[in-house]
Amino acid sequence: MKQFFLRKGVNLSVKTYAITALSYMALGLFSSLIIGLIIRTAGEQLNWLFFVEMGQLAMDLMGPAIGVAVAYGLKAPPLIVFSAVISGAAGAELGGPAGAFLAALLSVEIGKLVSKETKLDIIVTPFVTIAVGYTIAYFLGPIIDVGLISIGDAIMWATEQQPFIMGIIVAVLMGLALTAPISSAAIAIMIELEGIAAGAATVGCAAQMVGFAVSSYRENGVSGLAALGIGTSMLQVPNVVKNPLILVPPTIAGAVFAPLSTMVFLMENNASGAGMGTSGLVGQIMTFSVMGFHLQILFIMLLIHVAGPAVISLSLSEWMRKKKWIKLGDMKIDQG
Structure with a gap:
């Protein structure tokens, strides 16, 4: 099993998931939510509707950006990278940034396991990646999102x-x-x-x-x-x-x-x-x-x-x- 995982590029380690994947998630956030907020803010201050709409679009695409970023960071094959757009979008829709991260992470790793294992790879791999991502987003996304937001609320309350x-x-x-x-x-x-x-x-x-x-x-x-x-x-x-x-x-x-x-x-x-x-x-x-x-x-x-x-x-x-x-x-x- 260990050899199979290594062959498929699945490295079950804290470093891979808590450092590498999370760091690439941050790049996805910066390339969508954060830069979008900066652009929108500039547009609002300068009264430029074009910038406001551009920034809002970038912010709205946070989920897909996280999905692609995590997949790229984990060195996923192309079919999985492109499918991770859907996983990230589903995760963000149902569970916020944390949901997008979790859905992308698990769907990418499971997608790797089935990648190029059948003659119908072009169908099987994206289907499995998307199905896993959506399932994780649907069942776990809201729970993770609420839990993390509760932690944030507790920190903010305690600071006040x-x-x-x-x-x-x-x-x-x-x-x-x-x-x-x-x-x-x-x-x-x-x-x-x-x-x-x-x-x-x-x-x-x-x-x-x-x-x-x-x-x-x-x-x-x-x-x-x-x-x-x-x-x-x-x-x-x-x-x-x-x-x-x-x-x-x-x-x-x-x-x-x-x-x-x-x-x-x-x-x-x-x-x-x-x-x-x-x-x-x-x-x-x-x-x-x-x-x-x-x-x-x-x-x-x-x-x-x-x-x-x-x-x-x-x-x-x-x-x-x-x-x-x-x-x-x-x-x-x-x-x-």
């Missing part, structure tokens, strides 16, 4: 009740998820994280990116500053494995500014921006979308998303270098 403690917890956990090889964006969207909890998550994620970008400037230069600060702090994962202490400065920076976000400035965000940090400036664009395009909001974001985390991360990392806990080269990234 205990903004200091929960602000720190949300910022730290979401920030670490952003740097880890999993998708903080997908997590935020699946649990529909909003309000001040989403604001805290944005602070934690931004702190990781800006913190690593500034702390490693001497090793990575301007290109590294951009790659980490606007791209992703996930580039530091190999270095974190070698020296986990490099996580300390940006994580503390996020913990420091999270209470300011939840208690002083009452910063909010939506699910699409909560897990993005400063990646493509999506976290900041979505903050504007929720709170309005005001100069005051811009100054607050510059303080708690950029300048503050940069100062704390750089100061702590320099102190840790003096203590020999971080050495030159510990944060050097591979920029291809």
